[in-house]
Amino acid sequence: RKEVEQDPGPFNVPEGATVAFNCTYSNSASQSFFWYRQDCRKEPKLLMSVYSSGNEDGRFTAQLNRASQYISLLIRDSKLSDSATYLCVVNEANMYSGGGADGLTFGKGTHLIIQP
Amino acid sequence: NAGVTQTPKFRVLKTGQSMTLLCAQDMNHEYMYWYRQDPGMGLRLIHYSVGEGTTAKGEVPDGYNVSRLKKQNFLLGLESAAPSQTSVYFCASKAMGGPGQPQHFGDGTRLSIL
Numbered sequence: 001r002k003e004v005e006q007d008p009g010p011f012n013v014p015e016g017a018t019v020a021f022n023c024t025y026s027n028s029a030s031q032s033f034f035w036y037r038q039d040c041r042k043e044p045k046l047l048m049s050v051y052s053s054g055n056e057d058g059r060f061t062a063q064l065n066r067a068s069q070y071i072s073l074l075i076r077d078s079k080l081s082d083s084a085t086y087l088c089v090v091n092e093a094n095m096y097s098g099g100g101a102d103g104l105t106f107g108k109g110t111h112l113i114i115q116p
Numbered sequence: 117n118a119g120v121t122q123t124p125k126f127r128v129l130k131t132g133q134s135m136t137l138l139c140a141q142d143m144n145h146e147y148m149y150w151y152r153q154d155p156g157m158g159l160r161l162i163h164y165s166v167g168e169g170t171t172a173k174g175e176v177p178d179g180y181n182v183s184r185l186k187k188q189n190f191l192l193g194l195e196s197a198a199p200s201q202t203s204v205y206f207c208a209s210k211a212m213g214g215p216g217q218p219q220h221f222g223d224g225t226r227l228s229i230l
Contacts, residue, residue, distance in 0.1 A: 004158065032216045043206055043221040044159070087158070091216075104149075104219060106158035 006088050006107035014115050017078050021110045023071040023088030030105075032091035033064055035073050037084045038109065044087055047073075078114050085109040118142050122207050122222035129197045129229050137192040137225050139207030147210040148190040149174075149219065150182060152203040159206060165190055197229045 003026040013019045025033075033050035048055065050062040050071055061074040071088055088107040120141045129135060139148065146167050151159040161174030165184040179201060181193045190209075194201060204226050208219040 032214075034218060041224075043223045045221070046218040049216065049218065104159075104161070106160075108156065108158045 004088055004090050004105050004107040006086075006110045008108060008110060010111040010113050012113045012115055013078060015078060015080055018074065018076050019078055019112065020075075021073045021086055021088075021112075023073075023107055025069050025071070025088075025090045025105070027090070027092050027105075028066075028069060030069075030090045030092050033062075033071050034089040034091070034104075035060075035062060035071075036087040036089050036106075038087055039084050044089075044106075047086070075112075080114050080116060083112055083114045085111050120207055120209055120220055120222035122205075122225050124225060125223070126226045127228070129194075129227065131197060131199060131229060133197050134193070134195050135197065136194075137205055137207075137227075139190045139192070139209075139222055140188055141190075141207075141209040141220075142188065143209060143211070143220065144187070145209035145220075146187075146212045147219075148184065149208045149210070150180070150190065150192045151206045151208065152176065153206060153224075154203050162192065162205075199229045201227065202229045203227060 005024045035047040036044040037047045038044045048057050050064045052064050054063045059076045063072045087109045090105045123138045149164040150162040153159045160176050162180050163182040165171045168187040171182045183191045204224050206224050207222040210219045211217050
């Protein structure tokens, strides 16, 4: 089974701090990469896609290193509302020979707690 | 905006009973998926569909069947429920357009098998 590995945490950080998560993936043929956010007992929601050149969305910055098969997420000026589990997700197109169904492989998630 | 809707939200079954979970999406997405999420594990793909009338097995298909008779609906069936199928089930859908398209999830069905 293809693997996506994350530090499960929990990460306890004070409000306003900067926090970074890392993720590694085993399948070098992986094509697309995402960070999803999952609140307790809720569905995963897309936080951001991750592009090879790196990308930023407000306080969130994602980086991809294909050579090292490594993905990162940086959260600046953390808010209480950032408390959640962050899922590293890798798209391995044709993993199930499904003609483009694009199965996703999920990491187990990193639990973040922002302390007031 | 409804997005992806799952019914029921909660269900308790006895071992050996059968049931069907319904997923409906109103985004005209071609691809639909069923996942299960267990404590300490990432989401795992059960079955998926690339279009109306087509289904295929994912990573953990045993004990489940699916049907996609209409583009907007994807049904997950448990013919004879087992305690190992106690889990949270998520449905997702995705538009065509390559691997860069994200999946959109329903809010889950919590299923307990006694």
